[in-house]
Amino acid sequence: MTVPGPMxxxxxxxxxxxxxxxxxxxxxxxxxxxLGFGAIAVPPLASxxxxxxxxxxxxxxxxxxxxxxxxxxxxxxxxxxxxSAVVAIVAGGILLWRPLEGTLSLTIVVGAYFLAEGVATxxxxxxxxxxxxxxxxxxxxxxxxxxxxxxxxxxxxPGSALWAVGLLAGINLVFGGATLIGMALAARDGKLSADAxxxxxxxxxxxxxxx
Numbered sequence: 001m002t003v004p005g006p007m008x009x010x011x012x013x014x015x016x017x018x019x020x021x022x023x024x025x026x027x028x029x030x031x032x033x034x035l036g037f038g039a040i041a042v043p044p045l046a047s048x049x050x051x052x053x054x055x056x057x058x059x060x061x062x063x064x065x066x067x068x069x070x071x072x073x074x075x076x077x078x079x080x081x082x083x084s085a086v087v088a089i090v091a092g093g094i095l096l097w098r099p100l101e102g103t104l105s106l107t108i109v110v111g112a113y114f115l116a117e118g119v120a121t122x123x124x125x126x127x128x129x130x131x132x133x134x135x136x137x138x139x140x141x142x143x144x145x146x147x148x149x150x151x152x153x154x155x156x157x158p159g160s161a162l163w164a165v166g167l168l169a170g171i172n173l174v175f176g177g178a179t180l181i182g183m184a185l186a187a188r189d190g191k192l193s194a195d196a197x198x199x200x201x202x203x204x205x206x207x208x209x210x211x
Contacts, residue, residue, distance in 0.1 A: 019187040026184035032177030039170030046166025051095050051102035059092030100161075107161040110168065111153035118146030 018025060039046035065085035069078060095102040121143030129136040153164045 022184040022187035029177040029180030036170045036173030043163035043166030047103045051099040055092045055095030058088045062088030104161040114150035118143045
């Protein structure tokens with residue numbers, strides 16, 4: 001007999017929550033898909049929006065960190081925490097003050113990420129081509145695609161800064177929204193959990209007889 005672990009309990013709670021609130025997940029998924037297609041249609045505005053959003057995130061976290069740091073001045077690492085908070089405030093201020101320049105920096109980071117991810121994926125595919133059997137070619141293709149995306153983004157700088165971040169954010173929103181929609185519809189139809197209870201017998205039917 002298998003004893004259910006804590007992860008099984010967490011999974012059941014998440015499944016129950018999604019089942020109870022499937023309409024909310026469906027609405028959120030639809031909104032994300034709409035926003036994603038909007039970002040794909042107008043990537044420059046989406047890129048600036050991402051830069052402004054990150055600017056506010058850095059600024060708020062930096063201010064909160066500054067107050068927290070000064071309230072705990074006796075704790076070891078005070079100066080490092082203070083420096084981290086100041087850097088976050090400065091980065092947030094720059095992104096909010098000059099969002100267009102901020103998108104250029106973000107695009108460079110995104111291009112470098114795809115470059116590193118592509119190299120790592122290709123090396124992984126080549127190293128494990130025996131264990132992955134027929135799938136290693138698809139993994140290798142994924143790494144090559146990452147390198148192509150990185151090359152297009154980095155080679156197109158600074159012009160790619162106008163569309164790269166916004167386009168990728170839009171694609172991410174579409175896939176995230178589609179995932180939520182799929183979860184919501186599965187929860188509505190009672191197919192989200194494989195451990196769903198069997199349907200109750202019809203009124204007047206003998207439960208001892210098979211349906």
